[in-house]
Each structure stands twice: as C-alpha cells, then as structure tokens.
Amino acid sequence: MGVRKDRAGAGGLVRRRIGAVPDDLPVEEPERRLSGDGVRVGAPARDGHVWERSFRLWDAYFAVTYAATLVFVLGASVPGLGIRVAAAVLFTAQVPWYVWVGRPLLRTGGEDERRALVYIDVALLLFLPSAFMVGETRLAAFVLVPQCFMVLGLRRALLGVVVINLVPVVGWALLWRPASDVLFFNSVFAVVTLVFSGVFGTWISRIMDQSSERATLIAELDASREEVTRLSAERGALAERERLSREIHDTLAQGFTSLLMLVQAVESELGHDPAQALRHLRLMDRTARENLAEARALVTDGTPAGLDGSSLPDALRRLAARHAEQTGTPAAVEVTGAARGLPAAVEVVALRTCQEALANARRHAGPDACVTVALDYAAETLHLSVRDRGRGFPLHATSGGYGLAGIRSRAAEIGGAAEIRSAPGRGTEVTVTLPVGPSLSLPPRSDA
Numbered sequence: 001m002g003v004r005k006d007r008a009g010a011g012g013l014v015r016r017r018i019g020a021v022p023d024d025l026p027v028e029e030p031e032r033r034l035s036g037d038g039v040r041v042g043a044p045a046r047d048g049h050v051w052e053r054s055f056r057l058w059d060a061y062f063a064v065t066y067a068a069t070l071v072f073v074l075g076a077s078v079p080g081l082g083i084r085v086a087a088a089v090l091f092t093a094q095v096p097w098y099v100w101v102g103r104p105l106l107r108t109g110g111e112d113e114r115r116a117l118v119y120i121d122v123a124l125l126l127f128l129p130s131a132f133m134v135g136e137t138r139l140a141a142f143v144l145v146p147q148c149f150m151v152l153g154l155r156r157a158l159l160g161v162v163v164i165n166l167v168p169v170v171g172w173a174l175l176w177r178p179a180s181d182v183l184f185f186n187s188v189f190a191v192v193t194l195v196f197s198g199v200f201g202t203w204i205s206r207i208m209d210q211s212s213e214r215a216t217l218i219a220e221l222d223a224s225r226e227e228v229t230r231l232s233a234e235r236g237a238l239a240e241r242e243r244l245s246r247e248i249h250d251t252l253a254q255g256f257t258s259l260l261m262l263v264q265a266v267e268s269e270l271g272h273d274p275a276q277a278l279r280h281l282r283l284m285d286r287t288a289r290e291n292l293a294e295a296r297a298l299v300t301d302g303t304p305a306g307l308d309g310s311s312l313p314d315a316l317r318r319l320a321a322r323h324a325e326q327t328g329t330p331a332a333v334e335v336t337g338a339a340r341g342l343p344a345a346v347e348v349v350a351l352r353t354c355q356e357a358l359a360n361a362r363r364h365a366g367p368d369a370c371v372t373v374a375l376d377y378a379a380e381t382l383h384l385s386v387r388d389r390g391r392g393f394p395l396h397a398t399s400g401g402y403g404l405a406g407i408r409s410r411a412a413e414i415g416g417a418a419e420i421r422s423a424p425g426r427g428t429e430v431t432v433t434l435p436v437g438p439s440l441s442l443p444p445r446s447d448a
Contacts, residue, residue, distance in 0.1 A: 055107060058146075065143045066095060072136035079134065079176070087130040091137055094126045106150050116151035120160055123147070131168035132175050135186060138168050141193060149201045157205075158198055165194035246352075246406040251304075254359045255291030258326060259284055261362070283325055304348060312347045313339050316354050316373055323358045329368055331358065337377030346434050349410045350375070350384045353418070356403050357386035357430040365390025365428065382436050387429040392422045407432065 073088045101119050105112070123144060131137040141164045148160035169190040173183055262284045269277035294304065307315050313335045320331035354373060361371050369390030376383040404420055407430060411418040416434035 058106070059103070062098065062143050065140065069137060069139040069143075072139055073130070073134045076134055076136050083133050087133040087137060090126060090133075091130040091140065094123055094140070097122060097126065102147065106147065117156075120144075120148060120152065124160070124163060127164070128167060128171065132171035135168075135172050138165075138190075141165060141197070145197045145201065149205060154202065154205050157201065161194060161197045161201065165190050165197065242409075246409065249403065249406060251294040251355075252291060254355060255287055255294065257359065257363070258287050259291075261326065262287065283322075287322075304351060307344075307347055307351060311339060312342065312350055313375060315347075315351055316375060319351075319354055319358055320371070320373055323362065323371060327362055327367070327369075329370055331371040331373065333373045333375070335375045335377075339375075339377055342382060342436050345414050346382055346436050349414060349416065349432065349434055350382060352410060353384055353407050353430065353432050354386055356407055357388075357428075360403060360428070360430075361386075361388040361390060364393065369427070380436060382434045383431070384434075385429060385431045387427060389427045392424050392426045392428055394424060395420065395422060404430075
C-alpha cells in the first residue's frame with residue numbers, strides 16, 4: 001500500500017520513482033527538443049511532473065479518509081459521547097500535523113530521514129490513544145500505512161504497519177474488555193489488514209525500485225543522447241570548417257596566389273616587354289573573374305565554376321591551358337577510355353585534385369617543368385594522374401598545409417584513394433583512384 005522512498009541509489013524521492021526524472025533535470029520539459037540536424041522531436045511539454053499532478057489525488061484521498069474516520073468516531077454507539085468527542089479532538093490534531101509537516105515531507109519523498117521518523121512517531125502518538133478509546137478510529141490506518149511506505153525505508157515501514165494494525169486492537173481490548181466474539185472479529189480484521197498492507201506495500205515498493213532503476217537508465221540514456229547530439233554537432237561543425245578551409249585553399253587561395261605571381265611578372269616586364277605585360281594583365285583579369293565565379297559557387301553551394309556546363313576532360317584541359325599560360329611550360333592532357341558523365345562528387349574530387357597538383361607544380365616544380373595530366377575512364381573506377389618533371393621533394397616534408405592532405409581527404413570521402421610519389425630531382429606524381437560503379441558510396445553534396 002503506497003510507495004516508499006528508495007535509500008539505495010536513485011536519489012530517494014517518490015516523485016523521482018513515479019515520474020522517472022532525476023533531480024538535476026527540470027520538472028517541466030521544453031516543448032520540443034532539437035535533434036542534431038535542427039529537426040524538432042519529442043513529445044509536447046506537459047503541465048508539470050507526474051508526481052506533482054498525482055499528489056493532488058493523494059491529498060483528496062487523505063482528506064476523504066480523515067473525514068470518514070471522524071464521522072465514524074462521532075457516530076459510534078459506544079463508548080459515551082464525551083469519550084468519542086475526546087477521541088475525535090485528539091484524532092483531528094493529525095490534520096494540521098499532516099498539512100504543516102507531513103505534506104511537505106511527502107512531496108519530497110521523506111528525503112530527511114530524521115524528520116520522517118519524527119513525523120510518523122508523532123502521527124502514531126496522536127492516532128493510538130484515540131484508537132484505544134474508539135475502535136472506529138482504526139479506519140485511519142488507510143491514511144497512515146501509505147505514508148509509512150512513502151517516507152520510510154521498507155523495514156521501518158513494515159514495522160510501522162505492524163504497530164498501526166495490531167497495537168490499537170491490543171490497547172482497545174485492554175481498555176474496554178470487549179466480548180470474545182467482538183474481540184475475535186476485530187483481531188481477524190487487524191491481521192487481515194496487516195497482511196494485506198505488508199504484502200501490497202512490499203510489492204508496490206519493489207515495483208518502485210524497478211521504476212527507479214528504469215528512471216536512472218532513462219536519465220542516462222537522455223544524457224547520452226544529448227551528449228551524442230552535442231558531439232555530432234561539434235563533429236559537423238569541424239567537418240564543415242575543414243570543408244570550407246579545403247575549398248578556399250583549392251579555389252580562392254590558389255587564385256590569389258596566381259594573381260600575385262602574375263603581378264610580379266608584370267612588374268618585371270613593364271619596362272622592357274610591354275606586350276608580355278599586357279598579356280599577363282589580361283590573364284590576371286581572367287583569373288580574377290574565375291576566382292569570383294568560384295567564390296559565388298562556394299557561397300551558393302553550387303557546381304564548381306570549372307565544371308559548370310562542361311565535361312570533366314574539358315575542365316582539365318582548361319586548367320592545363322591556364323597553367324601553360326602562367327608558367328610558359330606545356331601541360332598535356334591525355335584521356336583514355338570512353339569519357340562519360342560521372343557522379344558530381346567524383347568529378348569535383350578529380351577537378352580539385354588536378355587544381356592542387358598543378359598549383360604545386362607552379363610553385364615548387366621550377367621553371368620549364370613539363371606537366372602531364374592523365375585521365376583514365378575504367379569500368380568502375382576513374383584514375384587521374386598529374387605528373388611533373390620538376391625538382392621533386394622528400395615525402396616526409398609534406399606534413400603541414402591543406403594541399404596534399406586535402407587530396408587524400410577528398411578521395412577518402414567517396415571511398416577512393418590518393419597516392420603521392422616524389423623524390424628530390426625526380427619530379428612529382430599525384431594519383432587518385434575513385435570508384436564510379438555500383439560500389440560508390442557518395443556522401444551528402446559538400447564540394448562546391
């Protein structure tokens with residue numbers, strides 16, 4: 001009968017046992033929770049915690065039981081009116097004691113153990129003398145027994161149940177010496193009530209134990225879900241930051257680098273070769289316009305400017321032609337296999353790889369370093385190789401920067417692989433192999 005406070009591990013509050021919400025979570029949930037992608041999920045907010053709402057029912061139950069007990073006491077046929085009134089007055093003292101002390105204590109589940117013991121002891125002291133005087137007072141057991149399970153541990157609650165059910169019968173019998181049949185009936189009733197209260201209260205307490213464990217698990221699950229959501233959001237933010245950094249490096253930064261190189265060339269040519277300086281100025285204008293187009297595509301998350309309205313081989317040929325114009329050394333494009341339209345992510349990775357490899361060749365390969373771009377359309381893969389015959393470099397010296405690391409990351413994102421081979425004096429070759437067949441697993445569109 002009733003519910004009891006858990007002393008073991010879930011915090012010990014009845015409202016936690018019933019409502020399955022830990023103390024450190026708010027009583028009222030937000031109207032909706034946001035998932036990692038911004039979608040609102042979850043049930044609408046309720047008007048309050050389930051324990052806060054159900055406690056009003058306990059108040060009503062206690063009030064009805066107190067009133068019924070008082071009516072039975074005053075309406076009893078024996079003993080005399082004076083004794084019944086005295087018993088009623090003594091019993092009525094439990095009402096303010098419950099309102100001022102018991103009710104606040106019950107709402108917190110008897111978290112203060114010493115205060116809970118004091119409350120139950122005083123309630124029994126007010127109950128037992130009136131129960132000795134008028135047997136009908138024992139109806140109040142239906143109020144006191146649930147309160148014992150609400151604020152005391154199981155053992156003390158069972159002890160209280162024994163006192164509430166048996167001691168009043170013993171005291172009443174010693175005081176009034178009733179007939180044997182009346183005493184037998186009251187004794188049987190007390191024993192039945194004791195057994196029912198003990199068994200039912202213990203059963204409910206075990207159910208509440210399980211509910212408390214589930215409440216703890218649910219709280220941990222909610223906390224884990226929130227942590228996963230937070231980590232997912234952080235991971236998404238880091239991934240987006242890395243993507244933007246890579247895009248800016250492969251487009252805008254390379255374009256600005258080309259512009260700086262052309263500015264230096266124009267400065268050195270103005271005095272002795274105006275025609276060449278003019279050609280480089282025109283090339284600067286075109287590079288700046290291409291950079292602007294790339295910036296717009298980056299902002300709108302659209303198709304890269306190099307692939308907008310053209311095929312991948314044509315885009316690579318334009319990159320090679322611009323490289324030749326800027327460096328004065330040829331860059332050949334060789335296409336094998338039947339060229340065909342491929343998933344956008346694959347073509348973007350191939351385009352950005354070629355851009356980065358050519359940019360590295362312009363900066364590091366040295367003058368007169370010829371470049372060859374080889375594109376091979378196989379049945380289920382696309383092979384791209386960019387090779388220069390320049391200075392080369394030791395591979396262990398490539399730990400910093402976005403360039404070569406970005407090439408590897410782009411290829412890995414769509415299940416491909418990248419390989420960089422270089423050595424001092426032997427040039428550099430960048431090769432990517434990208435899946436384009438049924439095994440291709442494309443991520444959400446992020447390269448633009």
